[in-house]
Amino acid sequence: MITYYHDRSVQVTSAAIRADDRVYPLAEITLVWHQRGSRSWRVLAGRGAIGAALAGPLVAAVAGVALAIWWNRSLTVTIAIVGASALVGLAVGPAADFLFEHLDRSYARGSRQRELWVRWRGRPVRLLRTADARRFGQIYRAVQRAVEATEPARR
Incomplete structure (x- = not known):
């Protein structure tokens, strides 16, 4: 198992994403996107x-x-x-x-709230909401890498 990102509330591995004590297997995630809030x-x-x-x-x-x-x-x-x-x-x-x-x-x-969303089992789920742009970027890239690494197995 490969760990792409890990901190106290979020862990992204080659098998699943754990966010706030909820686990989302990568095989059940079909889409990843982000949204930005208004400026603070x-x-x-x-x-x-x-x-x-x-x-x-x-x-x-x-x-x-x-x-x-x-x-x-x-x-x-x-x-x-x-x-x-x-x-x-x-x-x-x-x-x-x-x-x-x-x-x-x-x-x-950063000066905005950022949200990371995934489509899990056919419904949208917000994984993360943070104002820390650097942390958000690290987590978002980790999720993208993890999902991309599992795509050949999905085909």
């Missing part, structure tokens, strides 16, 4: 907040330099304002790696 505005708002957190100090630094030039104060004051603005801009550096990692994970998880 909460996820999109979170991505926007991360973008704002990254851009905020940089915008403040540019605004500080522009103000220093516009005010036309003494050289000492202008240098102090530009220096303080540069420090504010550099403040984003240590936090950027952390924020970019969260942004990356957000895209890996």
Whole structure:
């Protein structure tokens, strides 16, 4: 028996698919498809907040330099304002790696619910519903490989 995918709630083997303690033999599955739900505005708002957190100090630094030039104060004051603005801009550096990692994970998880469906014994059955795009893709590809591997035996 070949195991194509395995985690705590889903197992895809060359014999069957187990999802949430239900077993579906591959010989009884005739069709596999997926559906996507609507976008999650909460996820999109979170991505926007991360973008704002990254851009905020940089915008403040540019605004500080522009103000220093516009005010036309003494050289000492202008240098102090530009220096303080540069420090504010550099403040984003240590936090950027952390924020970019969260942004990356957000895209890996996806912003939609995804569902994996099969036709089992002639009726549609939803095997999986998840917002984790990466996990969904792994499971969907595993199910496709398992079903394709059993097709020569079905003919």
